[in-house]
Amino acid sequence: MEGKKHRKSRRKQKNREGAVLVLGAVLVILLIAAAVVIILKISSGGKSRETGNLAESVSESTEAEEDTESIPESEESRETESENPESLPEEPQAAVAAEVGSMEDEGDPQKSSNASGQGNGASVSITTDTLKPTEGETAEMTLGIDVSKYQGGNIDWSAVKAAGIDFAIVRVGYRTKATGIIYEDPAARYNIQEAQKNGIKVGAYFFSSAVTEQEAREEASWVADFISRYKITYPVAYNCEDFKSEDSRQYGLDKTVRTGIASAFLDSIQAAGYTPMFYASRNEMEGNADWDMDVLGSKYKVWVSQYPEKPFPDTPSATYSGRHDMWQYTSQGQVAGIGKKVDVNVAYFGYSKEAEAKDSTPAEVVEANPEVGITFTEVQETVTAKIETNLRTAPTTADGSQVVAKLVNGQTATRTGVGNNGWSRLEYNGQKVYAVSSFLTADLTYQAPAEEKPAPSQTYEPVNETVTAKDTTNLRTEPSTASQDTIAVTIHFGDTVNRVGIGSNGWSQINYNGQILYAVTSYLTTDLNYKSSTTPTPDNPEAGITFTPVNDVVTAKSETNLRTVPSTDSPDTVIGVLHNGEAAVRTGIGSNGWSRLEVGGQTVYAVTNYLTGAQ
Template sequence: MKSNYGDHGRHRRKRYPGGMTVKIVIAAVVICICAAIFLVRSFVKRNADNEASKQVSVLELEEIEEPIPEEEPVVAASIEASVNEEQPGEAAVEASSEEEELDIQMGAGAETGEDIDVADLVSASNVGENSSITYGIDVSRFQGTIDWAQVAASGIDFAMIRVGYRDSSTGELKADSNARFNMQEAEKNGIKIGAYFFSTAVNKDEAVAEANWVKDYIAQYPITYPVGYNCEGFDKESSRQYSLTKDERSSIAEAFLDQIYKAGYTPIFYASMGELAGDVQWNTSQIEKSYKIWMAWYNQNTSNIANGPAYDGQCAMWQYTNQGTVAGISKKVDVDVAYFGYNGTETAKDTSERVTATADVEALMSFDTVDETVTAKNSTNLRDKPSQGDDSKVVVTLQNGQTAQRTGISSSGWSRVVLEGSTYYAVSSFLTTDLTAPKQETEQPVTTSGFKTQFADCNETVTAKDIVNLRSKPSVTDEDSTVAATLSSGDTATRTGINTDYGWSRVEYNGQTLYCVSSYLRVVE
């Protein structure tokens, strides 16, 4: 048993190495085949990756070389993403668009805010409105002839200019006699322009007619600031609007403002704080939802004017005084602060050539019409405007015996005369209608004052009807007669003497004895 097992065992040991060799060879072949397959597949994949890499690099270079496209609106981008991802139908895209727009307007997931009428944003500006604080004035013919270069140099940003009014008795629409001149000169000196109209409309049709009149009147000027509706004095029995209710007046105002907006201008409503607060005289709470409010409120703390008045309602523009002093304006003027500004200056809606405007030199005076021939009592200067100020020029001198035609007389002491076809102005007291009156002698006895002009003594308090120069001598022709002071209406002086022949008064003012034309003064009762 042992030998047989042994033989068998030896035989198997001899054959085992040979069988293993075959198996090893077969395994090696299989491994080589697998390795070859793996290498081939890796090579193919590597080539594919290289090609892809080359394509990406080319695309990146092409994108860099191309101009950067404009950003699409958020809504459009969201819709496009939705189409790419889900491919909804056309109706689904439209619905998605509406939802996206609604989210942008209201704020997706946000709490519902306060109800706001979009009319709050009523503005027709083409140059862009901003939230800066700007300072201005509002003027009319009652400020006289304005030197707009001086106004601009004083730092004024804008001017609200009265362009017209409806006559309170006849209902006729009339232009402010200095409106075109004021708009022209304000523009020339870089001051932005707004406008306003004084209304006495008694119904909506009249209000719309007023707005259309304003639209046409201002069309050739660059109106950047708002166009205002101004209505006052309606509580007086003499007013055309006296019988109107608050609701009626308010609807009339809104008709004007709405028509101004339709004409392409930003509307603004003007009234005093006492009329606005609590809807006392106007439906303020309704009007302020749609239009800017321009409020007049005086004698308030203006130490921090940029914060606005202590008023609960809307106030876009605050007229905080009517006693402003501004270089270039001889009269007191309304001063305003606006809690908005503009990024530029508007272009006139009508760019056709316009006629150059001149100032109305009679703006501060009312002349009664007359038609009579006059001569000088001695000799008198004829001026280009009814003023003895530096802005007035002596054009010619009228001598005794030489005649002119007087066409107007003002209570302020001036006469309008026509000489050889030209219109001039002279002090009325220096003229006479007695064409045979002998020339008054200039040589008079020297008085104790040292002057030849004789004064009858008096003692009374006087003030200027408007404004008058107080001179060192009773003369406007003597080179030594200088203007020592100016007396304005409301300021007082003591008149100590009066000369009826030449129309001069002697006054005591601030400790000085001075002289002025009597017709410029009135007695203070």
């Protein structure tokens, strides 16, 4: 019995050992199959037909391993299980390979997608500071002026304030258009100082001729440093003109380049903590003619220049179709305290308080300089009056220039300078004074000629009225143009004089500084706003001018500019040059000294004296 039991026990042990071996082999096969599934899943990214994804494959492999524990121990069962193909994991199918698509693939459905049918829309740059109002900015409308050395160096800013001016945009400097050198405006410090002292809020502008963005940033850095000690409340503007002139260093720069240069300046100004503003004429901005206003108008305040026949408020707004924040509506403003014409502006914003200076260091205190904008040739000579003349504190008869003495023939003064504006600088009794040059002489033996009475036919009807020149006219010592020696002084539109008689001979009697002079009556007007309605503009170039029709062929005596307006008031009206030998058809001769021409099918204007008949 024990032998049988022993043999039976060994047979069972062998059976168990065999079952263990078979079970181990099955486990190895299952593990290998699971590993193959995982590798194929990772390499192809495809799905097993039954498991669906990698996580499910791992899960089912684990389940397969667990199921092996329930396999019957009988060898027959193990063999049947291992031979059944459905009981083994299936080999996964490989995914279809694809090439990387090209960025220019015309087949990309998104490239040509336009489901809404609205087109691509406008290109818009949105930033957190796009046209963000400055702190303290209000929506009130304010009235202001912009000034430079051309308004002189001794503006009476208290009178300007009393005239109702809210703000002043002061030119602080400029870059020369040929050499590219940056200069400070000689009247800038005084203008800012005195405007602020009298309660007028101040902005600034720079006249640029930068040809690169780096130069523009250089200009902006200079401006920011210059104004840092002043309370600059209104914007700091970029002004660039005359870039179409051949003598400008900007000549030939295209619109995109110039727009980039302007942006570089204005971005730098904004980075310095000031409100940036772009200035240009309506004609340059409309329709992006000379500047990309889609760019500039979306990032900065816009200051448009347009001079209507009837200024604001009779004309309520500029006709520029783009968004704009300030409108310069005339260059012929007359403001108390300023002896010369000045640009006048309306801003569609204001400020509730004055800004603080970026630099707390006090700005240098400066004195008025009455010679700003005038070139004096230095001399050293003794002079006397031909008859008599007033001695003034400034070389002008405008407001702010005070008469301090009168020089009569025989009395002497030392002349130290002769100005290009018709005035002389004198030293008189230890004081610097000014007198009209034509009323002086270095001939100390000079005797005034005996005053000749007008011929009986030259009768003058007495009047007492204030007049100005329609444009420019000479005041003469006698009613005749026979000699240049009779010219005593030249007056321009805006210079007012007292007319005391209107002659039957076409001349007017003028009381000028106590002396009776003569001017052609037709060159004078009592309408002190005469040019407001008769100044030529691009929209109405022949306003106030009478053209006599002609039809002849002319050429330039040497060369002359061809302009869209018969006036030199605006440099941006030059569209070409007529050289000697080049022909043009003249269709009219104007009463203002200009001729109307037809060149290349376009109507243009040139100074009559610069033209001659073509051979």
